[in-house]
Amino acid sequence: MVKIKFQNVRKVYNGTDVVDNLNLEVATGKFTVLIGPSGCGKTTTLKMVNRLVDPSAGEIFIEGKNISDLNPVDLRRRIGYVIQQIGLFPNMTIAQNIEVVPRLLHWPKQKRLDRTAELLSMVGMDPQQFMNRYPSELSGGQQQRIGVLRALAVEPPILLMDEPFGALDPITRESLQDEIKKLQMKLGVTVLFVTHDMDEAIKLADMIVLMREGQVEQAASPEKLLSDPVSDFVQEFIGKKHLPTNYDVESVWEIMNPNAVTIAKTKGINESIALMNKRNVDSLIIVDENRKLEGIVSVEEIRAAGRQESRIRRIGDLGIRQVPTINIHSQARDAFDLIVNENPRFIVAVDDEDIVYGIVTKTSLVKALAGVVWGDETDV
Amino acid sequence: MDELISKTLSHLFISLGGVSISAVVGITLGVLLTRISFLSAFVIGFSEILQTVPSLAMLAILMMFFGLGNPTAMMAIFLYSLLPVVRNTYTAMRGVDSSLLEAGKGMGMSRWQLLFLVEIPNAFPVILSGIRVSLITAYGIVTIAVLVGGGGLGGYIYRGTQTVNIGMILKGAIPICLMAVGTDFLLNKVEKKTSIEKRGK
Amino acid sequence: MSDLPIFLQRNWGTFVNALGTHLKLSFSAVAIGICIAVPTGILLTRFPKAAKKVLAGVGVLQTVPSMVMFGLAMPLLGIGIRTALVVLIIYSILPILRNTYTGISEIPEKYIIAARGMGMNGFQMLMRVELPLAGSVIISGIQLSAVYIISWTTIAALVGAGGLGDLIYTGIMTYNYSMILLGAAPASILAVLTSLLIGWLARIATPRGLRM
Numbered sequence: 001m002v003k004i005k006f007q008n009v010r011k012v013y014n015g016t017d018v019v020d021n022l023n024l025e026v027a028t029g030k031f032t033v034l035i036g037p038s039g040c041g042k043t044t045t046l047k048m049v050n051r052l053v054d055p056s057a058g059e060i061f062i063e064g065k066n067i068s069d070l071n072p073v074d075l076r077r078r079i080g081y082v083i084q085q086i087g088l089f090p091n092m093t094i095a096q097n098i099e100v101v102p103r104l105l106h107w108p109k110q111k112r113l114d115r116t117a118e119l120l121s122m123v124g125m126d127p128q129q130f131m132n133r134y135p136s137e138l139s140g141g142q143q144q145r146i147g148v149l150r151a152l153a154v155e156p157p158i159l160l161m162d163e164p165f166g167a168l169d170p171i172t173r174e175s176l177q178d179e180i181k182k183l184q185m186k187l188g189v190t191v192l193f194v195t196h197d198m199d200e201a202i203k204l205a206d207m208i209v210l211m212r213e214g215q216v217e218q219a220a221s222p223e224k225l226l227s228d229p230v231s232d233f234v235q236e237f238i239g240k241k242h243l244p245t246n247y248d249v250e251s252v253w254e255i256m257n258p259n260a261v262t263i264a265k266t267k268g269i270n271e272s273i274a275l276m277n278k279r280n281v282d283s284l285i286i287v288d289e290n291r292k293l294e295g296i297v298s299v300e301e302i303r304a305a306g307r308q309e310s311r312i313r314r315i316g317d318l319g320i321r322q323v324p325t326i327n328i329h330s331q332a333r334d335a336f337d338l339i340v341n342e343n344p345r346f347i348v349a350v351d352d353e354d355i356v357y358g359i360v361t362k363t364s365l366v367k368a369l370a371g372v373v374w375g376d377e378t379d380v
Numbered sequence: 381m382d383e384l385i386s387k388t389l390s391h392l393f394i395s396l397g398g399v400s401i402s403a404v405v406g407i408t409l410g411v412l413l414t415r416i417s418f419l420s421a422f423v424i425g426f427s428e429i430l431q432t433v434p435s436l437a438m439l440a441i442l443m444m445f446f447g448l449g450n451p452t453a454m455m456a457i458f459l460y461s462l463l464p465v466v467r468n469t470y471t472a473m474r475g476v477d478s479s480l481l482e483a484g485k486g487m488g489m490s491r492w493q494l495l496f497l498v499e500i501p502n503a504f505p506v507i508l509s510g511i512r513v514s515l516i517t518a519y520g521i522v523t524i525a526v527l528v529g530g531g532g533l534g535g536y537i538y539r540g541t542q543t544v545n546i547g548m549i550l551k552g553a554i555p556i557c558l559m560a561v562g563t564d565f566l567l568n569k570v571e572k573k574t575s576i577e578k579r580g581k
Numbered sequence: 582m583s584d585l586p587i588f589l590q591r592n593w594g595t596f597v598n599a600l601g602t603h604l605k606l607s608f609s610a611v612a613i614g615i616c617i618a619v620p621t622g623i624l625l626t627r628f629p630k631a632a633k634k635v636l637a638g639v640g641v642l643q644t645v646p647s648m649v650m651f652g653l654a655m656p657l658l659g660i661g662i663r664t665a666l667v668v669l670i671i672y673s674i675l676p677i678l679r680n681t682y683t684g685i686s687e688i689p690e691k692y693i694i695a696a697r698g699m700g701m702n703g704f705q706m707l708m709r710v711e712l713p714l715a716g717s718v719i720i721s722g723i724q725l726s727a728v729y730i731i732s733w734t735t736i737a738a739l740v741g742a743g744g745l746g747d748l749i750y751t752g753i754m755t756y757n758y759s760m761i762l763l764g765a766a767p768a769s770i771l772a773v774l775t776s777l778l779i780g781w782l783a784r785i786a787t788p789r790g791l792r793m
Contacts, residue, residue, distance in 0.1 A: 544655070
């Protein structure tokens with residue numbers, strides 16, 4: 001079901017299109033988040049819903065009614081509105097602030113009182129304690145809780161929130177996010193929420209609308225947006241930390257040690273020995289000019305070769321042993337099984353073309369496991 | 381014509397004289413108050429009450445001590461100007477960004493250097509606006525001071541009202557208005573020019 | 582000065598008369614000034630571009646010394662209370678007008694956005710948000726205006742309006758210090774008390790949530 005529908009909506013300020021041919025449908029009872037870089041038109045889009053801004057062209061429908069046919073003052077009384085700067089009226093008590101819209105709608109006194117008490121209890125604030133206080137006596141987090149309650153006072157079917165938690169400290173923000181999500185699900189209210197914080201959007205949204213230069217770049221559920229971004233812009237905006245890391249099963253790529261000691265097969269024996277001493281290893285991975293795996297050579301084999309034959313021979317000409325390998329895209333579990341079952345000193349991690357990317361050793365496995373257990377992000 | 385010019389000049393000089401005394405005393409007092417701030421409420425409160433006294437009443441009372449003539453007018457100007465100058469100096473000095481003071485201290489400025497190189501230059505536009513208000517008030521006081529034997533252009537207006545002579549009234553009124561409007565315009569411009577915020581932009 | 586009681590007795594009627602005229606003139610001027618300036622100030626907040634010009638114009642008017650204004654008004658309006666009242670009303674307007682305008686236009690935008698977003702119409706916004714929040718600034722404009730007007734009313738004696746200025750003026754002309762004081766002292770006390778009274782009113786008129 002569609003609650004709010006934008007149809008070819010444009011908004012022009014000083015000759016620039018802030019919102020440019022926007023088409024969007026916001027579903028009833030869902031939590032929809034508008035997100036995008038600053039200047040993308042998300043706040044303007046929000047403000048067009050309660051006609052604080054009127055579109056230059058196009059139509060906006062709420063439950064099928066064109067809002068340009070409605071009286072803006074009546075419209076706003078039926079739509080909750082929460083702003084970043086909170087804007088509780090400092091001359092009014094908490095109760096008076098919550099009762100602003102009920103008063104505008106001429107609710108009787110007892111009904112207003114009951115509703116205010118009910119709302120305060122809903123967010124765990126004792127009505128007796130808070131009703132007669134003034135906003136300046138409350139913390140920022142408490143003030144914005146009241147800001148949300150004030151917007152919900154007459155049970156509006158739609159709640160507009162314009163970066164409501166942007167000015168709060170991270171801990172308060174988290175708890176208000178939890179609360180608004182709970183309230184939204186409990187009341188079934190349709191929320192349209194503006195933010196520039198992707199974490200917040202992912203946490204709260206049923207649908208994320210990513211905007212760019214006044215248009216919708218992608219509108220999708222958080223999972224869909226993360227797993228299937230439609231453009232580089234979306235990918236970039238989502239940012240690295242939200243890229244699918246897939247999750248329960250890690251790949252070899254993530255658990256290998258990328259600092260494998262490799263040497264080109266054309267190098268000499270002396271050079272190989274020097275490299276081994278320098279890096280303090282007892283085997284070298286021999287690769288060709290493209291880092292393609294040739295084999296490995298151990299320090300014993302080099303010494304043996306040195307005793308028998310001329311020392312100027314290339315390392316690649318030594319008897320190269322076959323070596324256990326694993327594809328970097330394989331699951332970490334396979335590498336684990338291989339190491340446990342065959343007990344090699346290490347496994348070489350290669351791609352489909354045998355290019356060497358690293359090695360998996362018992363140590364690198366343990367480190368990767370530690371990272372999973374303790375949430376440590378140290379390099380493996 | 382000569383008389384008009386000399387009266388205009390004396391009007392201007394009596395006003396400037398009174399305001400100058402008050403600027404010297406007021407700025408000093410304002411700066412001192414920032415160092416002994418517990419006195420500030422008392423001093424500013426007292427000059428607020430002075431400011432409230434109607435100007436004709438003030439002139440008449442002062443006349444009882446200083447006699448007829450310009451000293452009474454200058455004394456009245458001095459007393460009226462005290463509040464705008466002291467208060468503006470005090471609040472402007474206290475309003476100087478503390479990071480500027482720290483920067484000054486950090487560079488090794490002495491207290492006097494801090495005062496003259498950082499605090500006063502930063503507070504200057506606000507102090508000047510106090511002086512502007514004082515000067516415009518002063519023109520009005522000198523006008524009224526004709527009643528206590530002061531010189532200046534008030535004489536034309538007074539005689540004009542007694543004889544219902546509009547020409548005579550205008551002879552006094554026009555130069556006074558020009559002086560007041562001109563002073564307001566000019567000093568406003570200087571204030572804007574010396575204001576640090578504007579300078580940066 | 583030793584015959585002060587006799588002096589007071591002899592002039593008591595004149596004094597009461599002058600004080601009454603002074604109060605009537607000042608009070609009417611400020612009251613009418615409020616009735617003109619507050620609505621005009623509110624109106625100006627709706628037309629900020631025009632407001633700049635109007636306020637600048639009224640500001641220039643304010644720099645004109647009071648005696649000059651009385652002098653200019655007299656040939657046009659004649660001698661008497663009417664002239665005095667017109668001039669005093671003109672003077673009383675500016676501080677109130679300016680404070681009403683700045684008081685309302687300096688209300689932080691968030692309150693205006695919140696009020697509009699919640700569906701208040703213009704009148705509701707004015708009564709519930711703008712006037713309460715600008716109230717103390719408007720009242721301090723009235724305070725300033727009242728103090729000025731009490732002062733200028735003393736000068737209104739020049740155009741034959743009477744009041745305490747009359748006593749001062751007569752005292753100066755006749756070198757009668759007692760007469761001067763009989764006008765000057767009450768005028769000063771009146772100004773100081775009025776200022777204190779309005780200041781106190783401003784404080785109790787400030788909503789509790791703003792009194793920190």
